[in-house]
Amino acid sequence: MWIYLFLGMYGLAMTFILLYSFAQANLLWHFFRFKRNREPMATLDDPDLPKVTIQLPVFNEKYVVQRLIEAVCNLEYPSDKLEIQVLDDSTDETVSLVRESIKKHTETNIKHIQRKVRTGFKAGALKEGLAEASGELIAIFDADFVPDSQFLLKTVPHFKTQEIGMVQSRWGHLNENYSLFTRLQAFALDAHFMVEQMGRNAQHAFINFNGTGGIWRKTCILDAGNWADDTLTEDLDLSYRAQQKGWKFLYRPDVVSPAELPPVMSAIKSQQFRWTKGGAECAVKHLKQVLRGPFPFSVKIHAAAHLLNSLLFIAILVVSLSSLPVWWGFYQGLISPHFFKAAALFLVGFVLIAAVYFVANLSLAGYSRKGLLRYLWELPVFLSVSMGLSVHNGQAVWEGLTGIKSPFIRTPKYNLENKNEGWSGNVYHLKNVPATVYVEGGLALIFLLVVVLSVYTATYEMILFHAMLAMGFGTVSLASFRGPGKTASSLTTRV
Structure with a gap:
């Protein structure tokens, strides 16, 4: 029966999300076991400092x-x-x-x-x-970064150990309180730079140079085959090549490199497209070699989760679209209520993912009451907007997996830290509106209609999920239409 086809698609996509959440839970466990990668800070009068x-x-x-x-x-x-x-x-x-x-x-x-x-x-x-x-050492900073003045004195001592090839610092945020979108990006990035990077590094799994805010040993770059432009994430690509060669990477969460977050949706989308497509390209390029390599099983599992994490957007899109006929099937009595009760197992995945974001963000806030209150509204909004990006990012992942090439589109920088500043007149602002924006708007209307019908028919089992999808697709679509003449005032939020 056709309804079971959609139920199967829904179940497979939710299973992928659940398995990914188990990998995240393991990283969270090792986050608490992370031993600080500290060395005595170098002094300016040390004659042995490398160039x-x-x-x-x-x-x-x-x-x-x-x-x-x-x-x-x-x-x-x-x-x-x-x-x-x-x-x-x-x-x-x-x-x-x-x-x-x-x-x-x-x-x-x-x-x-x-x-x-x-x-x-x-x-x-x-x-x-x-x-x-x-x-002898190569430090890299993108244009929107403002590095800590002691960055080199804190990181250079690690290279006394000859097998160390790269040291990565944690990104800070110059403008995280500028708007709702900068807050949500900080919310996501903090989970990566706290739980994910620390959890992987604690168990000697593959971590990645994040493209900036890190320092390399020059011989490591050359030994790994130098920089390559066959993926959109040259940083992730070189990271995997170097670590497969046996080089060790270290992560320093206590060394912070502040940077600017994109304040508008068009800039966020250009960055997200490059990251997700590049991640998929690196999965095609490296996953098979890593799985066949002489690495511990846990390292292979986390490498697979790391390289395939962009597939989450395709999984979310499949879950979202297949949930419509599944909801209709339950309403019409075509699907047994027992299936819906069994699907409650998938809630475990969302609880685990919520725990990762909880620990990452509250650990930086000192587990304060203010941090908790902020987390309680940020998590559902973040999940909604992330689901709203599934069409745009899903296209990027598909292109990366199928080998469709596209140019490197830079993320515009705005130099906006004050909430009263707008981006009017920024000559780098991306003004084009891709077709996916209209798809996002259409899906927002569809899920909003389903929410109304759920209330009318008293079928509340999936109403929260569909409400979040309506909000997410609607927010992403409407924000994508905002022109360069708009200020940030209507998108700012008090935090």
């Missing part, structure tokens, strides 16, 4: 590039052992702003590197800069 090259990949970043250069020039490290490369692929006034900033720091060894042919996007820039880098 460090800091790479700053930049492409049309006129709003933030001078702030970045100023912060990097203020890093505490012997000037004779520090080299800064501004890898500038810009085609606008960013070029002149970089030159202006360099003139203010004549005492610092800063090189303004401009490629004649901009191939390979960020990976290509990093690779070309690496060929000229004189440092």
Whole structure:
């Protein structure tokens, strides 16, 4: 019977989410067992400090590039052992702003590197800069970062151990209280940088360089095959290649590298598309090798969960769409109520995922009452918006798995920290409205109609789920139509 086809799709997708939640629960367990990866902080008068090259990949970043250069020039490290490369692929006034900033720091060894042919996007820039880098260690910061002035003194000592190939810091957030969307992004990223990175590192599983806010051993990059541009997440790709070569990575959650969060939906979507598609591309490229490699079973399981986590968006989309005929089947008596009672098992997955976000966010808030109250409203809103992104991100995952290539689309930077500031006039703001936005709007209306019908027919079993889907798809769709002339006022929230 056709209704059981949709019930099977619903069950399979929910099973995938449940299995993923078990992997997350294991990371949460090891989060509590994480031993701080600390070394005595280096001193400026240490004669054995290695030379460090800091790479700053930049492409049309006129709003933030001078702030970045100023912060990097203020890093505490012997000037004779520090080299800064501004890898500038810009085609606008960013070029002149970089030159202006360099003139203010004549005492610092800063090189303004401009490629004649901009191939390979960020990976290509990093690779070309690496060929000229004189440092034994390579630190990387994206344009929207403001690194801790003691970043190098805190991370460099780890490289006394020869097998250490990379040290990653935790991202902080310069503008997490700017709007609802920046709060939700911080909510998600904190779970990754607390529970996931710490949980994996505690059990020596694969972790990833997050593209910025980390420092590499140059020989590790070269031994792993250097930067490659065949995926949209060159950082994840190189991380897996290096660790498969035997290099060890360390995570320092106590070293914070603050950065800007995208304040508008179009920028969030461009970033999400690149991350999810790139993750799927890396799964195709590396998962088979890792599973066949000489790694412990637990490491393979977490690598699979890590590389396949973008599939959650396809699973969520399948669950969402198949829930409509399943709901109708229950209402018409085509499906036994026993199936619905059995489906309660899947609630375990959501409880486990909620626990991960609970610990990650409240641990940073010191398990305070204020942090708890904020968590109680953030979790359902975050889950709703994440489900609302399933169409957009599902397309990205599908393209990544099937080998469809697309260009590297940068995430616009806005340099917005004050709630009273808007993004009116930002020349990098993405103005196009893709077709998926209309699909999201249509799904919001469909699920809203189902919620109304559920009330009318007194079939309340799935009403909360459908209400969250209506809110999520509606929020994502409406926010995607917001133009560059809008301010943040209507999206800000008091936290």
